[in-house]
Amino acid sequence: MREALSIWFFAGVLFFIxxxxxxxxxxxxxxxxxxxxxxxxxxxAPIWWGGLMFVAGLSYTIRFWPRKLR
Amino acid sequence: MxxxxxxxxxxxxxxxxxxxxxxxxxxxxxxxxxxGIVLFIGFYLKGSANTSEEFFMAGREMTAWIAxxxxxxxxLGSLELMGWAGxxxxxxxxxxxxxxxxxxxxxxxxxxxxxxxxxxxxxxxVPGYLYLRYGNGARALSAVSFAFMTVLMSGINMYxxxxxxxxxxxxxxxxxxxxxxxxxxxxxALGGLRSAIYNEVLQFILIWLGALLxxxxxxxxxxxWTKLKAQILTNVGNTQYVHMWSGxxxxxxNPMGVHWSGIVFGLGLVISFGYWTTDFLVVQRxxxxxxxxxxxxxxxxGAGFKMxxxxxxxxxxxxxxxxxxxxLVGESQAVATGQHSYNEVLPLMLVRYCGxxxxxxxxxxLIAGFMSGMAGNVSAFSTVWTYDIYGAFLNKKASDRHxxxxxxxxxxxxxxxxxxxxxxxxxxxxxxxYVQSLFSFFIAPLFGTVILGMLxxxxxxxxxxxxxxxxxxxxxxxxAWVHNDPSAVRYVALSxxxxxxxxxxxxxxxxxxxxxxxxxxxxxxxxxxxxxxxEGLVYGASPIPQEHDEHWYQKPIVWAGAIAVLFIILxxxxx
Numbered sequence: 345m346r347e348a349l350s351i352w353f354f355a356g357v358l359f360f361i362x363x364x365x366x367x368x369x370x371x372x373x374x375x376x377x378x379x380x381x382x383x384x385x386x387x388x389a390p391i392w393w394g395g396l397m398f399v400a401g402l403s404y405t406i407r408f409w410p411r412k413l414r
Numbered sequence: 415m416x417x418x419x420x421x422x423x424x425x426x427x428x429x430x431x432x433x434x435x436x437x438x439x440x441x442x443x444x445x446x447x448x449x450g451i452v453l454f455i456g457f458y459l460k461g462s463a464n465t466s467e468e469f470f471m472a473g474r475e476m477t478a479w480i481a482x483x484x485x486x487x488x489x490l491g492s493l494e495l496m497g498w499a500g501x502x503x504x505x506x507x508x509x510x511x512x513x514x515x516x517x518x519x520x521x522x523x524x525x526x527x528x529x530x531x532x533x534x535x536x537x538x539x540v541p542g543y544l545y546l547r548y549g550n551g552a553r554a555l556s557a558v559s560f561a562f563m564t565v566l567m568s569g570i571n572m573y574x575x576x577x578x579x580x581x582x583x584x585x586x587x588x589x590x591x592x593x594x595x596x597x598x599x600x601x602x603a604l605g606g607l608r609s610a611i612y613n614e615v616l617q618f619i620l621i622w623l624g625a626l627l628x629x630x631x632x633x634x635x636x637x638x639w640t641k642l643k644a645q646i647l648t649n650v651g652n653t654q655y656v657h658m659w660s661g662x663x664x665x666x667x668n669p670m671g672v673h674w675s676g677i678v679f680g681l682g683l684v685i686s687f688g689y690w691t692t693d694f695l696v697v698q699r700x701x702x703x704x705x706x707x708x709x710x711x712x713x714x715x716g717a718g719f720k721m722x723x724x725x726x727x728x729x730x731x732x733x734x735x736x737x738x739x740x741x742l743v744g745e746s747q748a749v750a751t752g753q754h755s756y757n758e759v760l761p762l763m764l765v766r767y768c769g770x771x772x773x774x775x776x777x778x779x780l781i782a783g784f785m786s787g788m789a790g791n792v793s794a795f796s797t798v799w800t801y802d803i804y805g806a807f808l809n810k811k812a813s814d815r816h817x818x819x820x821x822x823x824x825x826x827x828x829x830x831x832x833x834x835x836x837x838x839x840x841x842x843x844x845x846x847x848y849v850q851s852l853f854s855f856f857i858a859p860l861f862g863t864v865i866l867g868m869l870x871x872x873x874x875x876x877x878x879x880x881x882x883x884x885x886x887x888x889x890x891x892x893x894a895w896v897h898n899d900p901s902a903v904r905y906v907a908l909s910x911x912x913x914x915x916x917x918x919x920x921x922x923x924x925x926x927x928x929x930x931x932x933x934x935x936x937x938x939x940x941x942x943x944x945x946x947x948x949e950g951l952v953y954g955a956s957p958i959p960q961e962h963d964e965h966w967y968q969k970p971i972v973w974a975g976a977i978a979v980l981f982i983i984l985x986x987x988x989x
Contacts, residue, residue: 351612358451369440369771382769384631390771
């Protein structure tokens with residue numbers, strides 16, 4: 345038996361997945377530039393913003409992973 | 415890459431109009447993952463919503479942080495996000511008043527003064543408190559008006575979101591309305607308030623993650639706050655777009671046509687306190703807290719986050735004034751000329767700064783905002799209907815299981831009425847203005863009734879009922895007067911230069927005053943209730959349970975004080 349899933353676990357999982365998808369998209373764009381890039385595209389926001397979500401999501405997923413009930 | 419959205423849209427009949435942005439497969443995946451998670455939460459929590467206490471009050475097990483985030487998130491609907499961003503473009507930084515003076519003092523007051531009475535009386539709703547304090551008359555008036563207005567407002571929110579999605583992304587109106595509303599209906603009906611609260615917390619964080627890039631990148635593009643202000647001055651030619659108080663000396667000195675007295679007394683003391691302390695949509699979230707300390711801390715935590723919301727709502731509107739190469743116009747002009755309207759400013763800024771993936775995240779944030787607002791509306795509607803209308807007047811002796819079942823069905827009915835309202839608004843846009851005015855009719859007098867009930871032992875049942883009725887009638891009467899004779903604005907809002915928003919503030923102020931005066935007069939004319947009957951309901955007749963915090967910095971009053979100081983500092987900085 346494990347404890348009930350915390351809301352912070354759901355948040356961690358969601359942001360971890362988003363972090364992976366958005367960072368991957370940002371890295372892909374380095375070798376495949378967009379035809380219509382957004383303003384300030386040179387700052388590569390998907391890489392650092394996605395990376396931030398990846399790290400935050402991963403830490404929350406691990407921190408709030410449902411533990412076994414004794 | 416573009417096949418998936420095409421297939422999805424094809425499910426819904428109707429032409430796709432010209433659009434501002436295209437979502438690619440990554441964006442669609444981001445949105446689909448979000449829908450998957452919210453539905454999963456609903457199914458996962460289904461087993462935790464078997465009794466009425468679990469379904470309607472989330473078992474009263476929420477921590478201060480969860481209740482506090484949910485408290486703010488339920489208010490952060492699509493009108494709140496996109497409408498106020500549009501107002502910031504239209505009126506400048508003055509729109510921030512609705513987030514600061516129009517929210518923070520009231521939220522702190524709720525946490526410090528009012529929450530103990532709501533919490534120790536163990537009521538399930540605000541009409542439930544009115545029943546204990548004033549009897550069935552005030553409860554019925556408040557419950558029926560709240561239930562009716564809540565689902566109508568939910569429909570208006572729905573239509574507003576669908577309209578923006580249509581203009582910006584080319585999404586069919588039917589697609590936006592039905593997919594989002596069915597999802598909300600499912601997760602609220604399955605998991606009750608707990609599911610709504612869990613999703614609201616998730617949605618609140620998501621709104622921040624999706625929308626925060628716009629002000630960050632916008633400030634970088636504008637060259638910082640000082641250059642942004644200079645650019646706005648150049649583009650607009652009015653310094654009052656970046657000052658919150660200095661132009662409020664006269665109605666004609668600022669773009670909003672308001673006066674400081676209306677902002678302070680009408681918005682800050684009446685509308686704001688009315689909404690944040692008596693609107694069950696938000697109060698329900700705090701009532702779900704697991705103890706009194708959590709219930710008092712929740713609005714205080716919420717106030718801290720509410721104070722930060724202008725960064726993702728108001729600032730994008732101001733940045734748009736500086737960097738957009740074209741002008742936005744009012745809704746009716748936009749429809750007539752094909753230009754973009756004020757309400758589209760937030761999606762427009764998302765499209766400006768966000769490429770694939772991030773754009774999907776930003777659109778998900780907008781959808782999340784809509785869904786959190788709608789879930790708040792329908793969960794509050796189902797609670798008030800079940801406890802304060804159905805259970806109080808139509809079927810008093812049903813089993814707990816029956817009431818839970820009624821709550822689940824009511825969620826679907828609430829969503830269906832909201833959808834109906836959305837379609838009604840689509841064919842008669844003026845209904846939107848009427849319903850928004852109607853909503854304001856009830857809020858201000860209700861605050862007068864509740865606050866007198868909590869702080870004044872002498873208030874009687876008859877006083878409460880007639881005060882509420884007279885206050886509401888005053889609001890309706892003043893609205894009808896100005897509607898039929900626009901020159902009456904000089905009497906209602908004290909100046910012929912006052913505009914619509916100023917008028918709302920003064921109408922609320924007068925209706926609240928009438929409610930208070932009538933309640934006091936009628937109370938003195940009728941016999942007082944014995945003090946013993948008021949225990950747990952009124953200040954001075956109720957022992958407030960003592961909280962034992964280990965450290966001084968854990969006390970709610972300390973946190974409230976810190977938020978209040980920050981609130982004052984921010985107002986001085988942006989004076």
